[in-house]
Amino acid sequence: MKGNSDKMDRLQALKQEIMALEGYLPAKGQQPDSRLQLGPLHAAFPGGVFPLAANHEFISRTPSEAASTQGFLAVLLGMLLQKGGFCLWLGTRPQVFPPALKRFGVAPERVVFVNVPREKDLLWTLEQALSCEALVAVVGEIRELGFSESQRLQLAVERSRVTGFVHRHQPRSLHALACATRWKVAPVPTPMPTGMPGLGFPVWKVGLMKVRNGRPGDWQLQWDGQGFQEVFREEKRQAITQNSRKYA
Template sequence: MLSAARNQALADLRERIAALEGGVAKRKVCLPFEVPEIDAVLPGGGLAHGALHEFAGGGSGTVDGAAAALFAAGIAARTKGQIAWCLTRPDLFMPALAQAGLHPDRVVFVEANKEEEVLEDMETCLSYGGLGAVVGEVVRLPMTASRRLQLAAEKTGTMAIAVRRWRRQTEANDFGQPTASTTRWRVSVMPSEELPVAGIGRPRWLLELMRVKAGECAEFCVGACDATGRIDISSGSGDRSNTSGRSLYSA
């Protein structure tokens, strides 16, 4: 009898907390890659909604940086709803995003003058709660700012994606600093798939899962996002000396 009363009191308390937070707490769900080798190493079998995820290029060059943004675009494309893309430099090449599955009619660009404003815009968009994902291009991601983004994402269940875009080599060092992100990825361009005839095959990436909460680090050689935003496991690791990839940022 006492146990039943205690359980009811706890249930009432949970309802009151949910009401104070602005609604019923959202159930944690994940977006699977639908690639067994990758989903197996991610808690829940995919990228968590209601969480912050980080993506960066494997090197300081624009090619790897563009691949990281395309990877993020493919993930955002597979969420439901409009996508807010926060940035300071409006130089994205939309046809490249569309090739990764993210079509222009789904994207709302939020332009800022300073990087600090990008982080503020991301938090505001996450708090709205009606978006599929919120993407932000930033060089630095301080721990305090990342915690605020993580909490805002948890509250509404919206996926937050930070694309770490470097302007110079020294800025890439900030990627090693701790953040509150649930996962952290590094993307490097590899030679495209070989074709039986002359031509350029599907681009390939080396995905490095640098950090994942309640999981282990891993790396995968994958075929780049297709027109639906999906990747697949690629055969062979290749040689990075002859890389190819799609242009994402306009000159």
């Protein structure tokens, strides 16, 4: 019995080591990256550490969701590029207005946009970009992606230690991919104090649909220029108000 127990312990330790190498778990003693101020999102990841050197999948169904996802990605890139480096943003046609990236904390000169007309060629370009150790991150806006193709992309980031973001707009299938996470981002009206004109900070409904060895969840997040803060849903706000009146 003891022999079987020792074997199970060794297998579990080996599994943990493999997942850490793949970017699905933080390395032993690894602390959250100080650049990534993700607020409540940290608790969803194994060890509270956002998986770098891994691929993250984002799903959009509508143009408004696609635009929201691009804004959310821009915030993540702005955090990752704080200490320098460059990002490659790949797609089949221009969809991002580079000067607008400054609103999300990204210096436009840090992002190189490459448009590839055919998705078949885009997939090859994405794999090559993820293999480039000179980059900090790569964004690939590609509609369809097979599991074996996603495995090649994962192998690429394991070698290069680049962080990849795969944005799929209106994909035909949501089959499993070799990605550390799967996300869905949607727009939310910006909460403003009563009577105040103008626009507030960007707010998104962020759904972490899948995260390996983590805890999926949904949040309404506001980006205030420094990090993410959770915005209370209306029902939570009403409950807090009622409780405060009750005990006043």
